[in-house]
Amino acid sequence: MGAGRKPRVGIIGTGAIGGFYGVMLARAGFDVHFLLRSEYPAVLEHGLQVNSSQHGKLTLKPAQAYANAEQMPPCDWLLVGAKTTSNLDLAPAIIQAAATDAKVLVLQNGLDVEDDLRAVLPDSLHLLGGLCFICVHRAGPGQIEHQALGAVNLGYHSGPASADATLSQAIVEEGAALFREAGLDSQAMGNLQQARWQKLVWNVPYNGLSVLLRASTTPLMADPASRELIQDLMQEVLQGAAACGHVIPAAYAQQLFKSTEHMPDYWPSMYHDFLHQRPLELAAIYAAPLAAARAAGCELPKIQALYQALSFIDRHHA
Amino acid sequence: MGAGRKPRVGIIGTGAIGGFYGVMLARAGFDVHFLLRSEYPAVLEHGLQVNSSQHGKLTLKPAQAYANAEQMPPCDWLLVGAKTTSNLDLAPAIIQAAATDAKVLVLQNGLDVEDDLRAVLPDSLHLLGGLCFICVHRAGPGQIEHQALGAVNLGYHSGPASADATLSQAIVEEGAALFREAGLDSQAMGNLQQARWQKLVWNVPYNGLSVLLRASTTPLMADPASRELIQDLMQEVLQGAAACGHVIPAAYAQQLFKSTEHMPDYWPSMYHDFLHQRPLELAAIYAAPLAAARAAGCELPKIQALYQALSFIDRHHA
Numbered sequence: 335m336g337a338g339r340k341p342r343v344g345i346i347g348t349g350a351i352g353g354f355y356g357v358m359l360a361r362a363g364f365d366v367h368f369l370l371r372s373e374y375p376a377v378l379e380h381g382l383q384v385n386s387s388q389h390g391k392l393t394l395k396p397a398q399a400y401a402n403a404e405q406m407p408p409c410d411w412l413l414v415g416a417k418t419t420s421n422l423d424l425a426p427a428i429i430q431a432a433a434t435d436a437k438v439l440v441l442q443n444g445l446d447v448e449d450d451l452r453a454v455l456p457d458s459l460h461l462l463g464g465l466c467f468i469c470v471h472r473a474g475p476g477q478i479e480h481q482a483l484g485a486v487n488l489g490y491h492s493g494p495a496s497a498d499a500t501l502s503q504a505i506v507e508e509g510a511a512l513f514r515e516a517g518l519d520s521q522a523m524g525n526l527q528q529a530r531w532q533k534l535v536w537n538v539p540y541n542g543l544s545v546l547l548r549a550s551t552t553p554l555m556a557d558p559a560s561r562e563l564i565q566d567l568m569q570e571v572l573q574g575a576a577a578c579g580h581v582i583p584a585a586y587a588q589q590l591f592k593s594t595e596h597m598p599d600y601w602p603s604m605y606h607d608f609l610h611q612r613p614l615e616l617a618a619i620y621a622a623p624l625a626a627a628r629a630a631g632c633e634l635p636k637i638q639a640l641y642q643a644l645s646f647i648d649r650h651h652a
Numbered sequence: 653m654g655a656g657r658k659p660r661v662g663i664i665g666t667g668a669i670g671g672f673y674g675v676m677l678a679r680a681g682f683d684v685h686f687l688l689r690s691e692y693p694a695v696l697e698h699g700l701q702v703n704s705s706q707h708g709k710l711t712l713k714p715a716q717a718y719a720n721a722e723q724m725p726p727c728d729w730l731l732v733g734a735k736t737t738s739n740l741d742l743a744p745a746i747i748q749a750a751a752t753d754a755k756v757l758v759l760q761n762g763l764d765v766e767d768d769l770r771a772v773l774p775d776s777l778h779l780l781g782g783l784c785f786i787c788v789h790r791a792g793p794g795q796i797e798h799q800a801l802g803a804v805n806l807g808y809h810s811g812p813a814s815a816d817a818t819l820s821q822a823i824v825e826e827g828a829a830l831f832r833e834a835g836l837d838s839q840a841m842g843n844l845q846q847a848r849w850q851k852l853v854w855n856v857p858y859n860g861l862s863v864l865l866r867a868s869t870t871p872l873m874a875d876p877a878s879r880e881l882i883q884d885l886m887q888e889v890l891q892g893a894a895a896c897g898h899v900i901p902a903a904y905a906q907q908l909f910k911s912t913e914h915m916p917d918y919w920p921s922m923y924h925d926f927l928h929q930r931p932l933e934l935a936a937i938y939a940a941p942l943a944a945a946r947a948a949g950c951e952l953p954k955i956q957a958l959y960q961a962l963s964f965i966d967r968h969h970a
Binding site: 543546547549553554557558559560562563566635636638639640641642643645646647649650 | 861865867871872875876878880881954959960961963964967968
């Protein structure tokens with residue numbers, strides 16, 4: 335963190351993820367600024383509320399809320415918690431709110447989610463990826479329901495420190511320290527792609543099956559057929575990762591499977607997108623890993639079947 | 653058909669399939685007797701109606717309807733059109749209504765659907781399997797909606813002619829002639845297992861996807877993702893069939909795919925079962941082919957994923 339002032343944090347896209355982490359950081363004393371769109375009037379009036387099973391009812395009022403990035407002060411860290419499907423739309427706001435050598439942290443699941451953004455960001459900005467292990471959803475304008483967990487694993491994607499492993503690692507550690515100061519688990523990951531594949535071990539089965547079977551984690555973990563399908567899908571993620579050079583131990587998947595059994599009942603974010611007729615994040619969570627595995631000579635038939643079925647649903651549920 | 657009287661036909665389980673073929677045979681002058689359960693009073697009062705796009709409105713009134721097999725005369729041919737899930741329950745009625753050397757024809761999709769029945773039928777009865785290429789569904793008690801097609805392909809399963817290829821072939825030809833006299837296409841198949849695998853090329857993709865994606869054939873054939881998934885599933889059926897010694901040319905699958913494009917919009921029977929919260933025919937259409945292929949060393953991952961998802965739905969839709 336260095337000796338100076340605490341870094342200033344900007345939240346770009348204050349949904350469930352951005353709102354939760356922003357409130358937790360503000361509570362820890364960071365200077366946090368929230369960019370909003372449709373929810374701006376509600377948050378200006380009522381602030382932000384996090385109803386957390388672990389941390390109780392947290393209210394940030396007033397929240398430093400903005401409808402326009404031009405009014406935000408230059409931020410040292412920018413947390414992007416919006417849907418992967420809107421990254422390009424957010425680029426102008428990110429550039430506007432960024433301090434000269436700011437760190438842009440994309441808190442999103444899936445593979446290659448930083449690529450679109452990197453292509454349009456100035457070279458002076460650091461781009462990082464973050465994987466959130468959290469059960470959280472938006473309950474209303476400025477209202478966030480936090481059910482469980484909260485850890486964030488970070489890795490360096492690209493930017494001025496790309497060629498300097500020591501510097502990039504220091505930046506990632508600085509980001510992890512930010513979350514730890516807010517009372518959250520956070521690990522600096524040496525390899526962002528490896529971290530993204532690891533996260534897919536959970537997202538590929540649970541996100542897709544919640545939509546396909548209209549089922550939350552408890553019934554999915556209670557039925558022998560869906561349990562078997564979840565394990566088969568996890569196994570294919572491990573095969574895809576290995577083909578791409580990222581060896582994930584089988585015990586990691588077993589551990590995720592078991593810990594999901596002990597989680598409170600949870601509807602993955604893709605189900606909320608389905609329910610509210612928003613586009614599903616299929617490119618990041620399915621198409622990109624399938625393409626990466628295929629380029630490495632590895633077919634993942636069950637994931638592909640799930641992706642094909644979800645693609646149909648994505649075009650017909652609206 | 654021989655020189656004697658026309659054979660007497662019994663319909664065991666007068667749903668859409670049994671009702672349609674029974675009415676068509678009665679219309680052609682056969683002596684047809686219908687066993688019913690819950691629909692008995694309605695059929696006794698109003699007879700049977702087939703509303704057919706090809707044959708017009710057909711009414712059979714009175715229909716020779718029975719609530720109890722003990723009251724049926726001995727039948728030369730027994731057509732079983734019920735769900736595969738109820739074959740064992742129907743065995744006593746079949747035995748009751750059968751003439752001494754009767755032919756029992758199971759008009760059902762899937763693999764191994766005759767096995768349960770064979771185990772409880774007397775050795776003197778011939779058992780045959782029939783595949784119906786037809787779009788038909790039950791519209792109400794004794795009311796059948798016939799949308800398109802109607803061909804039946806038959807093969808000998810087991811019985812007194814098992815060791816006599818000439819005799820078994822003659823019996824199959826006799827069955828095919830029955831349907832042809834009623835104005836329907838019908839082929840005698842030398843190999844019933846081959847015929848069942850061929851039929852699965854259609855049933856595996858369309859039955860399951862209609863339930864999984866809540867979609868009829870027209871939208872399934874209009875979306876690029878479902879088209880690809882259908883073709884992949886057909887391809888796996890061909891692989892499974894080949895592993896079991898039944899080579900089906902790729903052109904056969906392409907032809908089925910194309911002809912489905914030109915069919916009127918159709919909800920497969922499994923969707924009707926789903927809609928009315930009846931058990932899905934997963935054992936015959938998915939579990940048995942998967943097990944047969946696996947026993948031959950062949951994995952069918954997309955079919956398996958579809959089966960796993962449908963198994964979950966089957967246990968949760970009621």
